[in-house]
Amino acid sequence: MPPATSVRARVRAELTDEIKVAARRQLAVEGASGLSLRAVAREVGLVSSAVYRYFPSRDELLTALIIDAYNAVGEAAEKADAACRRNDIEKRWMATCRAIRAWAVSNLQEYGLVYGTPVPDYRAPEETIVPATRVTVVLIGIIRDALEFGVITDQSGDQSIPRSIRSDLSVARTFFGGAVSDDLLIRALMAWTHLFGAISFELFGHRVGTVSDHDAFFDHEMRRIAHFVGLP
């Protein structure tokens, strides 16, 4: 009886990984549109056609990289959050934001792949949806816990919110998994927006000449965004 994972299967998994590692390295140098199956094959030491045993097309390889990127940033967020005491909401928020940015800074092209300009003529398949939400789940979890621990109160909002927006919020509410006002949901979505807006602005060069201590500025603004949401 052959082992549950046969030699062939193990080697295959390893090579699949090697290909992805090479592809990521190439991505970092050339960007998403410069990613070439042939170049990847060369780096791994295969003939170009051999790569097709592992990925049926260039787009499938891109998809794999996108899923990996979402999972990587999601895992970074989850780990940073999990390393904090659960009732230390402030620390959890800052640690998570910082972890996400740190991942983005050290994986610039991968960040650009998922949060930058979409690759033209490439449609992200459904498999990317779940990994894409991991980060959001962490952020929302912190806000939910803040509510649960009574660290913030959810006064149901002096803000007048248009009907069409209110009906949009049902999906976001599902993520919350608890009673929450439209007002707080919107603030949460805005915080999420701002987090990635700030990272993109920095990494895509729009703060050159305006901000030099990016660490400090990011920290400061994420603290303010926390306050904006109602967090301590």
Next chain:
Amino acid sequence: MPPATSVRARVRAELTDEIKVAARRQLAVEGASGLSLRAVAREVGLVSSAVYRYFPSRDELLTALIIDAYNAVGEAAEKADAACRRNDIEKRWMATCRAIRAWAVSNLQEYGLVYGTPVPDYRAPEETIVPATRVTVVLIGIIRDALEFGVITDQSGDQSIPRSIRSDLSVARTFFGGAVSDDLLIRALMAWTHLFGAISFELFGHRVGTVSDHDAFFDHEMRRIAHFVGLP
């Protein structure tokens, strides 16, 4: 005596424009990295080498497109702002934000070119800096006027702001052209960040499944950001 703009010069200017128009059209279809001199030449009805009489390289053409894009979005912002009564700060803010988003929505790839993932191996030359600031100048102008008209007061801030950030703010303060607290400057930078963060999130597909009435949501959030800054 030949006319100030000779026939040759006029034709040259026209063809230069035609080339840019074709390049923009191609950009919209293929994205920045798919932009090809040969394809542009084909569309204009020139042989590929002829384009070199107008742009010395593909990168120079890209630079021209980038400058045009910054100018287009800057002009859209300026016009929207200028169409409002100067003391109607709230309206000016919303009109400017909407105009920027509207331009982005209808010029997606051009937006991506300047606010998305940087094109790999392409370094934006200095000529792009001035056009890039036009939008910022408009936004800051509104806040400055709000201060001047006494619509907002600039209480110098309960927030504790780290030293390294304070020293960063001198450039932003220059844009302001008047006395302004560090606190208000930071809020302004954050509003600017949020504006483009929101547009990018929408256009790059990160609000799919969360927001469906993008117009309404954008309006609402930009109103809240205005309040965050202290605007009415």
Next chain:
DNA sequence: TGTACATCAGTGAACGCGCGTTCACTGATGTAC
């Protein structure tokens, strides 16, 4: 106003390159009896 020369736009061929994907093949690994 007319001629001689200089400038410039556009041509067409060529260089050298890389790409994604297909296909018939060899040889090694796994499977069933």
Next chain:
DNA sequence: TGTACATCAGTGAACGCGCGTTCACTGATGTAC
């Protein structure tokens, strides 16, 4: 445990394509006298 067959990984050649850029050229437009 050994043999016969099926599966699979990797090869190498080929197809058909497009790209940026250079270069010697023709013919038209502009300039100076």
